[in-house]
Amino acid sequence: MSRMEVYSPEGLRMDGRRWNELRQFSCQTNTHPNASDGSSYVRQGNTVVLCLVKGPMDTNRATSTTRASADGPVLNINVSYPPFAGIERKKRSKNERRLSELSIVLERCFLKTIVLKNYARTVIEVNLTILSFDGGLLAACCNSITLALIDAGISLYDYVSAVSVGIYSETALLDLNSLEESDLSFVTVGVVGDSDKLNLIMCEDRLPLDKLERLINLGIQGCHQLRKLMNDTVKEVGVELLSKRQ
Amino acid sequence: MGLDYNISNNEQQFVLDALKENTRLDGRKLLDMRNVEIQIFPDEYGHVDVKLGKTEVACKISASIEQPYKDRPFEGLFQINTEISPMCSPFFEVSQGASGGTSSRQTSEEILISRMIEKSVRRSNALDLENLCLVAGSKCWSVRADLHFLNYDGNFIDASCIAVMTALLHFKRPDVEVSGDDIVVFDTKQRDPVPLSILHIPLCVTFNFYNPNGDEENIKGESNGELIVVDTNLIEERLSLGSMTITLNKNQEVCQLLKSGGLNIDASLIMNCCTYAAKIVSQLTDQIHRVLKEDEHKRINPTEQKELQTVNSREAS
Numbered sequence: 013m014s015r016m017e018v019y020s021p022e023g024l025r026m027d028g029r030r031w032n033e034l035r036q037f038s039c040q041t042n043t044h045p046n047a048s049d050g051s052s053y054v055r056q057g058n059t060v061v062l063c064l065v066k067g068p069m070d071t072n073r074a075t076s077t078t079r080a081s082a083d084g085p086v087l088n089i090n091v092s093y094p095p096f097a098g099i100e101r102k103k104r105s106k107n108e109r110r111l112s113e114l115s116i117v118l119e120r121c122f123l124k125t126i127v128l129k130n131y132a133r134t135v136i137e138v139n140l141t142i143l144s145f146d147g148g149l150l151a152a153c154c155n156s157i158t159l160a161l162i163d164a165g166i167s168l169y170d171y172v173s174a175v176s177v178g179i180y181s182e183t184a185l186l187d188l189n190s191l192e193e194s195d196l197s198f199v200t201v202g203v204v205g206d207s208d209k210l211n212l213i214m215c216e217d218r219l220p221l222d223k224l225e226r227l228i229n230l231g232i233q234g235c236h237q238l239r240k241l242m243n244d245t246v247k248e249v250g251v252e253l254l255s256k257r258q
Numbered sequence: 259m260g261l262d263y264n265i266s267n268n269e270q271q272f273v274l275d276a277l278k279e280n281t282r283l284d285g286r287k288l289l290d291m292r293n294v295e296i297q298i299f300p301d302e303y304g305h306v307d308v309k310l311g312k313t314e315v316a317c318k319i320s321a322s323i324e325q326p327y328k329d330r331p332f333e334g335l336f337q338i339n340t341e342i343s344p345m346c347s348p349f350f351e352v353s354q355g356a357s358g359g360t361s362s363r364q365t366s367e368e369i370l371i372s373r374m375i376e377k378s379v380r381r382s383n384a385l386d387l388e389n390l391c392l393v394a395g396s397k398c399w400s401v402r403a404d405l406h407f408l409n410y411d412g413n414f415i416d417a418s419c420i421a422v423m424t425a426l427l428h429f430k431r432p433d434v435e436v437s438g439d440d441i442v443v444f445d446t447k448q449r450d451p452v453p454l455s456i457l458h459i460p461l462c463v464t465f466n467f468y469n470p471n472g473d474e475e476n477i478k479g480e481s482n483g484e485l486i487v488v489d490t491n492l493i494e495e496r497l498s499l500g501s502m503t504i505t506l507n508k509n510q511e512v513c514q515l516l517k518s519g520g521l522n523i524d525a526s527l528i529m530n531c532c533t534y535a536a537k538i539v540s541q542l543t544d545q546i547h548r549v550l551k552e553d554e555h556k557r558i559n560p561t562e563q564k565e566l567q568t569v570n571s572r573e574a575s
Binding site for chain 1 (some may be wrong): 293366372381382383393401476510512516517520524525527528533536
């Protein structure tokens with residue numbers, strides 16, 4: 013096998029994309045109508061995430077011991093990363109710090125986007141399962157939660173769409189896969205609706221400060237593309253539902 | 259949170275109104291840091307106490323010789339231990355997993371604080387781990403930073419990052435001599451101890467966001483009227499509607515950046531925050547270097563220094 017180039021001089025990436033192209037994105041909603049109130053299946057390239065939402069329900073029914081809050085719902089997000097999801101088969105302990113951080117970040121992300129006042133003293137339980145991992149974990153989780161919440165009929169102000177962006181010398185690359193993620197420093201950007209306002213931004217690698225702006229700009233563009241794709245799917249499902257009812 | 263911290267409506271209103279007029283309860287402007295006091299304990303290497311207003315954090319570095327991980331035979335070990343006890347504030351509970359491992363009782367804030375420090379200092383390779391290797395695969399230095407949170411008045415992350423970095427820069431490990439598989443560790447009196455090799459100094463700056471126009475305005479509206487505040491104290495931190503922590507070093511590199519949820523902030527405002535953080539970080543780095551230099555001066559023993567001098571002062575006859 014020849015040496016892999018992250019970004020060739022001709023402007024192509026390892027998987028043949030240009031710098032500003034997303035991976036193939038497909039999503040479905042209501043995949044588990046019996047097991048949950050809302051569910052979604054999101055595929056971004058080879059990253060596949062399944063999300064089940066239960067709720068809003070009253071606090072007694074919730075399994076975990078959480079105190080109800082008077083100003084809004086309690087959002088419980090569990091991320092499970094089964095051993096078969098990654099390249100290597102590896103068991104991960106349930107309270108691995110990285111995963112618990114991921115769920116806290118996601119929780120905070122969505123608490124402001126749900127219309128809080130409608131769900132005081134309730135619990136919304138979100139269960140994420142990563143079926144296959146190929147980069148962009150936080151982004152894929154974010155998108156799948158958005159879709160599942162919409163499917164559950166929970167009122168949101170707008171879509172939260174997220175995407176990862178990496179920097180390769182002077183070029184910003186959109187939506188990295190795991191090979192690229194391990195080579196480049198990257199930022200995950202999350203946007204609410206089609207505004208330029210950031211809900212989520214997360215960077216864990218070293219990265220020159222002057223390149224951050226370029227990354228964020230490309231990220232916002234990517235998020236808007238994703239939002240459009242998700243919106244199309246939701247509308248299709250909606251039209252289908254309506255036609256059945258008549 | 260062990261206890262809920264309830265702030266009366268009047269007080270909330272007062273703090274928020276003050277913020278709208280670009281002033282705060284302790285007289286600072288929105289973008290002013292509190293005074294950072296760094297105190298180095300004179301008896302030991304790598305024991306530092308940092309005060310940020312009333313917030314107080316102590317950090318102690320220790321080192322021992324251990325076996326490296328099997329998959330990384332050429333690297334030493336580095337561990338940051340953060341356990342927030344109820345000593346600093348009754349909002350934090352005793353975590354049950356004292357015997358090791360993360361306990362499920364740890365609150366989300368505790369997890370975020372410890373992950374943030376871990377990512378800022380450890381993941382960004384501030385400490386050169388390869389330099390800690392003694393005998394590949396069998397012996398290496400294991401450096402451990404123990405953070406003690408002594409008093410909580412907001413902004414633990416910034417204070418603890420300053421504490422860890424100053425302590426690491428100050429710490430000196432005993433000198434060793436390796437011959438084959440044998441290692442001789444020299445006492446500090448026999449040979450001068452060796453400082454750790456620090457590659458860069460990452461420091462955190464936390465911004466908090468407030469909204470004068472209400473939540474819905476933030477999502478639907480076009481205006482970017484959010485207030486941005488640096489280095490919040492406890493009341494301000496409780497009242498804030500979102501925060502962002504950025505870790506930078508003096509070379510203008512972002513080591514870590516996290517804004518999760520909270521108010522949605524325009525990208526241009528975030529960039530402004532980042533450039534402002536770079537300014538603060540370079541000031542703090544200078545301060546840390548200054549404190550370390552002063553400490554080094556204090557440690558020079560005048561009589562010893564005189565004995566070491568090769569040139570004797572001659573009395574004029």
